[in-house]
Amino acid sequence: MKKSVIAIFLSLITMLEISTNVYAHYDSAYWHEERETTPYIEQYVDWMITIPDSRRLSEISLPGTHDTMAYDSSLPFGNIARTQTMNLEQQLNSGIRYLDIRLAHKETYFQLHHGVVDLGYNFDYVLQTVISFLNRYPTETVIMRIKQEHTSENDRKMLELFTKYYDKYKDSLWDRENSENPYNPKLFELRGKILILSDVYSIYQGINYREVLKQDEYHLGSNWDLYRKWEVVKDQIERSDKEEPGRIMMNYLSASGGAYPYFVASGHIDPSTYANRLSTGLTEPGFKNYYLDFPRTGWFGVFATISFEGTNTLTADYLKSRCIKRAGIVVADFPGERLIDEIIQCNYRK
Numbered sequence: 001m002k003k004s005v006i007a008i009f010l011s012l013i014t015m016l017e018i019s020t021n022v023y024a025h026y027d028s029a030y031w032h033e034e035r036e037t038t039p040y041i042e043q044y045v046d047w048m049i050t051i052p053d054s055r056r057l058s059e060i061s062l063p064g065t066h067d068t069m070a071y072d073s074s075l076p077f078g079n080i081a082r083t084q085t086m087n088l089e090q091q092l093n094s095g096i097r098y099l100d101i102r103l104a105h106k107e108t109y110f111q112l113h114h115g116v117v118d119l120g121y122n123f124d125y126v127l128q129t130v131i132s133f134l135n136r137y138p139t140e141t142v143i144m145r146i147k148q149e150h151t152s153e154n155d156r157k158m159l160e161l162f163t164k165y166y167d168k169y170k171d172s173l174w175d176r177e178n179s180e181n182p183y184n185p186k187l188f189e190l191r192g193k194i195l196i197l198s199d200v201y202s203i204y205q206g207i208n209y210r211e212v213l214k215q216d217e218y219h220l221g222s223n224w225d226l227y228r229k230w231e232v233v234k235d236q237i238e239r240s241d242k243e244e245p246g247r248i249m250m251n252y253l254s255a256s257g258g259a260y261p262y263f264v265a266s267g268h269i270d271p272s273t274y275a276n277r278l279s280t281g282l283t284e285p286g287f288k289n290y291y292l293d294f295p296r297t298g299w300f301g302v303f304a305t306i307s308f309e310g311t312n313t314l315t316a317d318y319l320k321s322r323c324i325k326r327a328g329i330v331v332a333d334f335p336g337e338r339l340i341d342e343i344i345q346c347n348y349r350k
Contacts, residue, residue: 025277029316030266031336032273044095049139053188058248061346064098064331066254070114079260081117083333092133095340098329102149113150131172141190147199155202214250219257240328249328253311265333267308277307316342325349
């Protein structure tokens with residue numbers, strides 16, 4: 001009898017160990033393939049054509065990318081620095097309408113940075129790429145957050161340099177001076193234009209980023225903080241759907257620190273789109289009340305592994321299952337077709 005119990009115990013341990021490694025997970029809410037977009041994703045290239053002109057910015061749900069330009073596979077620090085795989089043009093063609101642009105002040109120009117990492121592009125490249133896209137698809141608009149990154153120039157110098165760009169590209173930038181509501185414009189004003197969300201206090205040619213009601217819990221101490229991150233994401237989804245209808249809402253699905261950006265987005269053991277999920281180390285039935293929104297995998301009778309799940313999949317599932325009508329601006333690392341689609345679909349629910 002004793003030997004039988006030991007044998008069953010050892011078999012169970014083996015089953016649980018295997019379950020942490022063999023259950024591959026593919027969900028197109030997360031996308032980490034280089035040089036290509038999610039299949040069929042470019043159906044969203046001009047999705048805003050279906051949104052009424054009278055909608056205010058606060059009433060539109062927009063998919064966005066965090067650290068938009070950090071997509072090159074050759075970036076130093078690899079999985080720490082990289083937050084995207086689609087390049088800027090692919091992101092726009094895929095329906096992304098919010099860009100997170102980090103600017104290092106280089107005396108006569110702005111260079112794109114992610115922390116200390118030079119991303120290899122300047123601000124002219126970003127503006128010209130977006131303007132070219134908007135010229136082809138004038139029904140669309142792009143919301144562009146700008147902030148200073150890596151350098152620490154004062155507000156006066158930031159304004160002086162930005163104003164040179166503004167004067168150069170002003171025909172393609174939303175003009176708050178002529179808006180009937182400079183804090184919450186209607187879509188007809190924004191079509192074919194870039195709206196600047198300024199995270200630099202002195203830059204006034206747009207909307208101040210501080211006016212946006214946002215969730216940006218961006219630092220995780222370890223992988224096991226992922227559920228806490230998901231809980232604040234979920235709370236912000238509910239707040240966007242039910243509260244503050246006249247305010248622009250924003251929800252960052254991204255985080256890093258003690259966890260890689262790809263892990264936060266996917267819950268995977270490595271960056272691949274098709275990688276296995278990572279196990280939390282907990283199992284059912286003993287821990288059935290833990291991490292309730294995380295998946296149970298590798299069922300063996302009443303036993304199962306509790307695995308991590310990424311914020312991209314959790315958010316796409318939640319938007320659909322709860323029939324969310326207003327998600328605000330949802331900002332992600334490595335967004336895939338399903339996440340982008342679920343954010344866009346919020347605009348059509350009544």
